[in-house]
Amino acid sequence: MVIGASIGGLCAAKVLAEFADRVTVFERDDLPAEPASRAATPQDRHVHLLMARGAEELESLFPGLLADMVADGVPILENRPDCIHFGAAGHVLGTQHRLQDEFTAYVPSRPHLEWQIRSRVTALPNVTVQQRGVDEPVFDGHRVTGVRTADGEVVDADLVIDATGRGTRLPAWLPQWGFERPREDSVAVGIGYATHRLTIPEDLVREKVVVAGASREQPLGLGMLYYEDDVWTMTTFGVGKVPPPEDFAGMQALAEELLPAHLSAAVQQAQPVGEVAVHKYPASRWRRFDELDRFPPGILPFGDAVVSFNPTFGQGMTMTSLQAGHLRRALQGPPDELATTFLTATNKTTWPVWTMNAIGDLILHRAEGPMPWWYRPVGSLFDQFLGAAESDPVLAEWFLRRFSLLDSLYMVPSAKLVGRTVRHNMRLWMQERRSRSRRSPGTAGSAPARSA
């Protein structure tokens, strides 16, 4: 049984269907027959980036998904030089070259992706999706044996997956059942989102993905994605409780400030479609179920119910799709090790991504939360790396692949790449110094603008 039929619940249901005779998914929201926003997933109005790794994982879970999305008009980014504008932490990456390694990304809107996946899950012969809310799991003093639905029925299940999102009540139910409440790691990022859909005259923009992340100096950022319906979605956001503009004129003004001239000019000529949607995301949250000595048999938390990542990094759906693989491996093992195997594997994939996000948020995004001493030096090294990646395509490509969660979830460059970064920045520093001394011969020894 699965509670919640969003991206997490649907991925979990697909895996369960490989092992169980019967899978029931309960969803309290109305589920539209076509791709459309839903009341219970307000985030689906805002820019959702599907990382290249997420696309790979979802394809292996739902074979044929990517081809069907492309057939339905979802833009596909092959390793072309002109499809991405990517700014991160105050640096614009040098992605204007052809990437060396194969790199394919897909740009479905969130409602389209969920609809594609839902259509596949509902077509499975042993899965039923019921539009019914769940009040709470039923605990018999030893294990979870099913759920009580909002209309009062008790439905039995061998295993209940809690995919109710970041608002899960499992941390409160555990102590009621005699277990410890899990510790919660939290980074108070104080993010505000404001989103408009736009039409932009054809041929003004070749890019399909435009990202201008927030930085230490600039707490506002912007993302623009071109989706399958030929409409752009533009999300402006603020970190550290700085509100983004919430009207179209304000968004256009921000685009002018953050984007290169050709993209900003296109936004000035855009026509807004519909109303502005706003959303507040106070904090990233990681519930440490993995640390509990005892966990009740018969239930597992899944997706955002375990960990919800800063949405401006675009990782949530991809990290959820990785949990699907962990669930499959856990179900293949001994039943009494199910929770430990799943939660340990989820911890292992969450840690590197959570930690890198926390470093970025605490150092660059005015976030509040515990900060170990080593975050600051790692953050400074990364700033150096991104500075070099502005003009070194090899570094830019390495960053883009890791950012897309390909290759490895660890954002740790090899010693060779660190050496390359230092040499590159030294070269830039020398060039800058030479050109300064040519411009004003008397100031040749003055302080460098960029430290190496």
Ligand SMILES: Cc1cc2nc3c(=O)[nH]c(=O)nc-3n(C[C@H](O)[C@H](O)[C@H](O)COP(=O)(O)OP(=O)(O)OC[C@H]3O[C@@H](n4cnc5c(N)ncnc54)[C@H](O)[C@@H]3O)c2cc1C
């Ligand atoms: C503003 C914002 C932007 C984001 N941008 C990105 C992005 O760019 N890229 C990315 O990969 N991820 C992004 N994410 C994260 C992404 O949306 C989630 O990681 C993803 O949806 C997986 O979440 P989930 O399925 O676990 O939970 P949710 O999507 O929150 O779904 C929970 C589901 O459970 C149902 N439910 C809850 N309680 C009950 C109940 N008692 N009974 C029955 N049903 C119930 C709800 O109705 C809902 O359908 C973003 C998130 C936010 C908030």
